[in-house]
Amino acid sequence: MFIRYEVAGKVATITLNRPEAANAQNAALLDELDAAWVRAADDPEVAVIVLRAEGKHFSAGHDIKGSSAPDSAAAKLTLERLYDYESRRYLEYSLRWRNIPKPSIAAVQGRCISGGLLLCWPCDLIIAAEDALFSDPVVLMGIGGVEYHGHTWELGPRKAKEILFTGRPVTAHEAEQVGMVNKVVPRDQLDTETRAWAEQIAKMPPFGLRQAKRAVNQTLDVQGFYAAIQSVFDIHHTGHGNALSISGFPVLARFDQMKEQIGR
Numbered sequence: 305m306f307i308r309y310e311v312a313g314k315v316a317t318i319t320l321n322r323p324e325a326a327n328a329q330n331a332a333l334l335d336e337l338d339a340a341w342v343r344a345a346d347d348p349e350v351a352v353i354v355l356r357a358e359g360k361h362f363s364a365g366h367d368i369k370g371s372s373a374p375d376s377a378a379a380k381l382t383l384e385r386l387y388d389y390e391s392r393r394y395l396e397y398s399l400r401w402r403n404i405p406k407p408s409i410a411a412v413q414g415r416c417i418s419g420g421l422l423l424c425w426p427c428d429l430i431i432a433a434e435d436a437l438f439s440d441p442v443v444l445m446g447i448g449g450v451e452y453h454g455h456t457w458e459l460g461p462r463k464a465k466e467i468l469f470t471g472r473p474v475t476a477h478e479a480e481q482v483g484m485v486n487k488v489v490p491r492d493q494l495d496t497e498t499r500a501w502a503e504q505i506a507k508m509p510p511f512g513l514r515q516a517k518r519a520v521n522q523t524l525d526v527q528g529f530y531a532a533i534q535s536v537f538d539i540h541h542t543g544h545g546n547a548l549s550i551s552g553f554p555v556l557a558r559f560d561q562m563k564e565q566i567g568r
Contacts, residue, residue, distance in 0.1 A: 323359025
């Protein structure tokens with residue numbers, strides 16, 4: 305089991321529980337995570353959902369040397385199969401978590417790399433430990449960013465281009481300054497601060513919370529968020545297609561360079 309699920313009071317806590325792999329995401333972890341989100345959404349006693357992670361890091365992203373993609377041997381992999389896999393586990397899952405009609409809070413510590421952004425960005429609020437670093441270095445693999453391309457919305461266009469072009473991480477305090485993170489706290493206070501926020505929010509009328517969330521998300525969608533996320537997912541796959549035509553499965557070809565860049 306890669307996910308722990310607990311309910312205390314009106315708060316459901318979903319915990320990434322693969323610390324030995326820096327909570328890297330294989331297919332089983334993502335499927336378990338989606339099931340936990342749906343369980344929390346369907347439970348009438350749950351008012352707020354918290355997403356957190358065990359260990360030093362929130363998530364090192366997709367398990368690019370494990371089982372995070374179908375048949376990673378280049379001879380077996382086609383763009384169609386990769387597109388189908390990623391549209392379900394990366395795009396569809398992240399959009400579903402974003403639109404669950406209950407407030408959600410992500411508690412992020414350590415590294416949050418590439419696919420890790422697909423876990424915290426769908427949450428309504430993000431509380432970050434002072435040691436949190438957010439990055440998306442997949443341009444190193446010839447791809448324009450991760451599948452759920454929230455960069456422009458979360459960071460603004462110029463900061464989004466900066467982190468994509470350079471691959472450098474954004475610190476917790478930088479993320480707070482641009483509005484991607486709501487609050488930065490010492491590492492040893494991350495869980496208690498997140499719990500305090502969750503319990504405070506859980507006292508609000510559930511339907512009011514639901515409508516407030518819908519109002520903000522719907523405003524973003526009217527501004528183009530949903531259409532942009534869908535269209536940029538296709539741009540992401542032009543990167544995969546180019547890499548497949550040149551050198552086979554792109555992740556493995558550039559893994560060592562990417563590993564050096566992110567300091568794993």
